[in-house]
Amino acid sequence: MKSQNLDRRKKALQLLESLESGASARVSQNIDEFHPEALEILLGFAFHDVVSRDGIDLRTREMLTVAMLAAMGTAQSQLEFHMRAALNTGVSPEELVEIVLQVSVYAGIPASMNAMTAAKAAIV
Amino acid sequence: MKSQNLDRRKKALQLLESLESGASARVSQNIDEFHPEALEILLGFAFHDVVSRDGIDLRTREMLTVAMLAAMGTAQSQLEFHMRAALNTGVSPEELVEIVLQVSVYAGIPASMNAMTAAKAAIV
Amino acid sequence: MKSQNLDRRKKALQLLESLESGASARVSQNIDEFHPEALEILLGFAFHDVVSRDGIDLRTREMLTVAMLAAMGTAQSQLEFHMRAALNTGVSPEELVEIVLQVSVYAGIPASMNAMTAAKAAIV
Amino acid sequence: MKSQNLDRRKKALQLLESLESGASARVSQNIDEFHPEALEILLGFAFHDVVSRDGIDLRTREMLTVAMLAAMGTAQSQLEFHMRAALNTGVSPEELVEIVLQVSVYAGIPASMNAMTAAKAAIV
C-alpha cells in the first residue's frame, strides 16, 4: 500500500476511535478480514475525506448522521453505534430525544420508534 | 374548530413563516383546499408539536431536516424548501456544502448529487 | 405466444381497463414497444395473478395500492394513476383524504404531502 | 401536562389497547422511560389525531398500515404488531394472505416474503 493510502487509513481510524473508544480495533479487524483495501476505501472516504472536514464540528456531524440513519431505517446497528458516538462527541441525551422526535416528522412514527430503541440502548 | 386547535394551527403557520417568508400563505392555501383539518393535523404535529420544541435550536433542526430529506431521496421539492429554510434560519452556504458531502457517506453519491442540485438552487 | 399467455395478457389488460378507461391501450402501447413479452410478464403477474384474485375486492385493493405507493415515495406518477383508479373503483374522495393523512403516521409528513398532491390532481 | 394533553394521551392509549390487549401498558412503559412527553406527541398524533378519525373504519386502517409497513420494509417488529392488530380488528387471515401477495406487486418479492413471515407469526 502506498504511503498516502496508509496515511488515509490511519487518519480514518483516528476519527473512528474518537467516536468510540475501542472502535478502531474492532472495526479494522472486521473489515481487514474481508479485504485488505476495503478499510482504506470505505472509511478513508467516510472519515478521512468527509467527516473530518472543517465547516461543521464533529458533534453536529454526529447529530446529522443519527438523523439520516434513523430516517433511512435500513442500518439499525450503525444507528446504535452513532447514538453512542453522538453522546461521546458531546451531544446531550436531551438532544438525542429531540432528534428522535424530529425523525417522526420526516420519516414517520415507526422510524422514530426504532430510533428511540437505539437511543435508549446508548443512553443507558 | 376548537380554540386549542386554532391555536395549534396558528403556531404551526408562524413557525413555517419563520422558515420562509410567504410560505404560510402559500402552504395553507394548498392544504386547506385539500381538507380543512389537514393543516392542523399535519403541520400542527410537525411544527407546533415537534420542530418548535426547545432542546435544539431551529437552525440546527433545519440542518437535520435537510440531511434526512437528502438521505431519504423521496421528497426533492421539500428538500429544496428546507435548503432555503436552512439559509433563512442561519445555516451558512458552507455548512450546506458540508451536509451535501456528508449525505454521500450515509446514502450514496446519487443522493448527494440530488442534494447538491437542491442546494445550488437555494444558494443562488 | 402460447394461448395461455395470450389469455394472461388479455385478462391483465381487462383489469387495467377497469381501473381507468383508456389505460389498457395507452399502457400496452408503452410496454409493447419496449419488449413484446414485458406486458404479459409484468402486468400478467400484477393484474392477472394477484390483483384480480378474490379475497379482497378491487376497491379495497386500490386503497392498499395508494397507501403503499405513497409510503414508498418512489413512484409519483403511478401514485397519481392509482389515485384516479381508486376513485374509479368506488373509493370516495373522503377516503382518499383519510389515506393521505394516515400515510403521514407511517411514512412522515413529506410522503403525505406528496400523496396530497397526487390526490388533488385525481379529485379535481 | 395540560388537561388537553392528558386527554390526548389517554385517547391514544385507548386506541392502542383496542389494537392489542395489553399493548397500552407495554408501549407506554417503553416510551415513558424515554421521555415523559414522547408518548403524547408520537402516539397522540398517530392514534388520537389520525387513526381514530372517522371516514375509514379501524379494520380497513389496519389493512392499510400492514400494507405500508410491508412495502417500506424498514420496521419488521411494527409490521408484526400490526399483523396481530389487523386480526384483532376483524381482518381475516385470508385477507392478510391477499395483502402479503399484493405487496409483492408494488414492493417486490423479498418485501412480500418478509411480510409473509410476519403474517405467519401473527396467524398462529
Add this chain to the structure above:
Amino acid sequence: MKSQNLDRRKKALQLLESLESGASARVSQNIDEFHPEALEILLGFAFHDVVSRDGIDLRTREMLTVAMLAAMGTAQSQLEFHMRAALNTGVSPEELVEIVLQVSVYAGIPASMNAMTAAKAAIV
C-alpha cells in the same frame, strides 16, 4: 391446480434448487404452509417468468440480485441467501468483494457494511 400452474411451480423450484442445494424443500415448506397458491404466484413469477429467461446468464443475474438487495437494505436474510447463491452459480469471492465496494458508491457506506456482513457469512 391446473397443469400449467404445476409446471410453473416445478420449474420455479428447479431454479431455486440450482441457487442452493436444499433450498427448494426448505422454501416450499415455508411458503406452502402460508398458502397453497403463494409459491406458484411469487416464485413462479420470480424464477419461472423472469430469472430463468435467456439474455443474461444466471451467474450475472445473481450479481445483479446481490447488488439490488444490498442497495435497498431491507431484506438482509435474502441478501445472505443470494450471496451464497452467487457463489454457487460461479461468482467468485473476489467479485462479491467488488460488488460490496460498489454498493457503497450508490447506496452509502452503511449499506456496503451490511452487505459485507452478508458476504463474509457466505464466503466462510
Add this chain to the structure above:
Amino acid sequence: MKSQNLDRRKKALQLLESLESGASARVSQNIDEFHPEALEILLGFAFHDVVSRDGIDLRTREMLTVAMLAAMGTAQSQLEFHMRAALNTGVSPEELVEIVLQVSVYAGIPASMNAMTAAKAAIV
C-alpha cells in the same frame, strides 16, 4: 490542491468520460461551481477508488449500477445516465430489457416501469 488529489480528479473524470462522451465536461462544470473540492471527493471515491478497480469489468459494473439505481428508485436522472453508460460500455439493449424485468422481482412493478422509461430513453 495536492498533486495526488489532482491525479484522483483526473482519473475520475477519465472514467466518467468513458461512460459517456462529453460527460466529464458537463459534470465537472456542474460540481465545480458548487465547491472546488466536491468533484475530487465524490467522483474520486466513486470512479477512481471503486468503479475503476479490477475484478469486475466496467460493462458488468454498469449493469450492477443500473440494477441498483432502478431498485432504489430515488435517482431517476442518474438511472437514465447509467442506462446510456451501460450501452456505451457494451451492454446490449436486450440485456437492459432483462435487467428491467429482473428489477420487478426484487423491487416491484412500479420500480421496473420507471426503469423501463429510463431504458427506452437511452435505447432510442
